[in-house]
Amino acid sequence: MFDTCIAGSLPKPAWLSETHKLWPQWKASGAELLEAKADATRLWVSAQERLGLDVIGDGEQARQHFVHGFVERVQGIDFEHKVEMGIRNDRYKAMVPQVVGPLALPGRVHQFEAQVARAATAKPIKFTLPGPMTIVDTVADQFYGDRVKLAFAFAELLNQEALALQADGVDIIQFDEPAFNVYMAQAADWGVAALERAAQGLTCKTAVHICYGYGIKANTDWKATLGHEWRQYEQVFPALAKSRIDQISLECQHSHVPMDLMALLAGKEVMVGVIDVANDAVESAEEVADTIGRALQFVPREKLRACTNCGMAPMDRSIAQAKLQALVAGAEIARQRWG
Ligand code: ZN
Numbered sequence: 107m108f109d110t111c112i113a114g115s116l117p118k119p120a121w122l123s124e125t126h127k128l129w130p131q132w133k134a135s136g137a138e139l140l141e142a143k144a145d146a147t148r149l150w151v152s153a154q155e156r157l158g159l160d161v162i163g164d165g166e167q168a169r170q171h172f173v174h175g176f177v178e179r180v181q182g183i184d185f186e187h188k189v190e191m192g193i194r195n196d197r198y199k200a201m202v203p204q205v206v207g208p209l210a211l212p213g214r215v216h217q218f219e220a221q222v223a224r225a226a227t228a229k230p231i232k233f234t235l236p237g238p239m240t241i242v243d244t245v246a247d248q249f250y251g252d253r254v255k256l257a258f259a260f261a262e263l264l265n266q267e268a269l270a271l272q273a274d275g276v277d278i279i280q281f282d283e284p285a286f287n288v289y290m291a292q293a294a295d296w297g298v299a300a301l302e303r304a305a306q307g308l309t310c311k312t313a314v315h316i317c318y319g320y321g322i323k324a325n326t327d328w329k330a331t332l333g334h335e336w337r338q339y340e341q342v343f344p345a346l347a348k349s350r351i352d353q354i355s356l357e358c359q360h361s362h363v364p365m366d367l368m369a370l371l372a373g374k375e376v377m378v379g380v381i382d383v384a385n386d387a388v389e390s391a392e393e394v395a396d397t398i399g400r401a402l403q404f405v406p407r408e409k410l411r412a413c414t415n416c417g418m419a420p421m422d423r424s425i426a427q428a429k430l431q432a433l434v435a436g437a438e439i440a441r442q443r444w445g
Contacts, residue, residue, distance in 0.1 A: 114417040118419070147167045169219075234281075283301065284316065357416060381433050
């Protein structure tokens with residue numbers, strides 16, 4: 107009950123890459139970089155085990171960015187000539203690669219770090235991939251000319267990698283779809299269908315993470331414009347409730363998401379964000395337990411998982427660790443209280 111896990115990313119050590127950045131530069135290259143990525147992955151796997159998390163992630167230590175880590179292995183994309191594009195409905199500008207031809211995935215993307223993580227723990231592991239709609243919103247399309255067609259083209263490739271990750275021994279495959287909170291009508295219209303295409307044929311658990319983004323300034327500024335009630339989930343959750351996706355990860359702690367929206371996810375496992383990643387103040391265990399308690403009004407206890415609001419990539423390592431400790435301690439109080 108109240109299994110704990112991270113949403114996805116964790117801070118990279120300073121010997122691996124630049125810190126506090128969403129697109130950090132690596133500190134090494136070639137075989138040396140590969141070894142550093144493996145070391146950082148093992149470091150975080152063992153840290154999560156030591157802290158007592160129930161589901162372990164690779165912390166996305168082997169990829170530069172949660173979207174481009176996948177996209178850079180895809181054929182039909184020009185990474186040499188990036189263009190500036192407004193993403194998430196122009197919330198911020200990013201240099202993005204261009205789609206210039208038919209998409210294909212000639213090999214594996216995350217085999218290395220998935221196998222490193224799998225070998226490092228006997229606990230269930232979760233692995234994250236970007237969702238089709240979010241990828242479409244993070245590349246410049248010069249070829250398909252249609253966001254839906256492009257999303258389904260990416261979904262096929264994601265599915266190829268997801269099936270291979272399952273064969274690597276991954277227990278939960280999670281697709282990250284922050285774009286669902288920006289293009290709500292399209293998400294309900296075709297985003298969830300593209301997500302299901304990406305998850306087709308998987309027999310392991312499947313999950314989708316939908317959040318209000320990393321704790322970077324562009325996102326916190328945007329959040330300030332969303333008013334006192336954030337109802338974005340309301341449009342997408344009914345479509346997700348009908349989907350074949352097993353788990354939904356959502357932002358909750360310190361957000362203005364009305365808790366009752368979780369009731370729209372009846373039948374699903376809900377990963378409730380009980381740790382704020384946009385704020386360095388470390389939650390107390392009591393605070394975490396209280397958030398779980400409030401979510402229990404809308405999510406049955408056997409369906410509730412305790413999670414972070416989003417990835418922790420841009421944070422301080424020590425703060426991320428302290429927050430994970432609070433996550434585990436808070437879930438333990440909740441088990442004693444409501445178990
Ligand atoms: Zn997120």
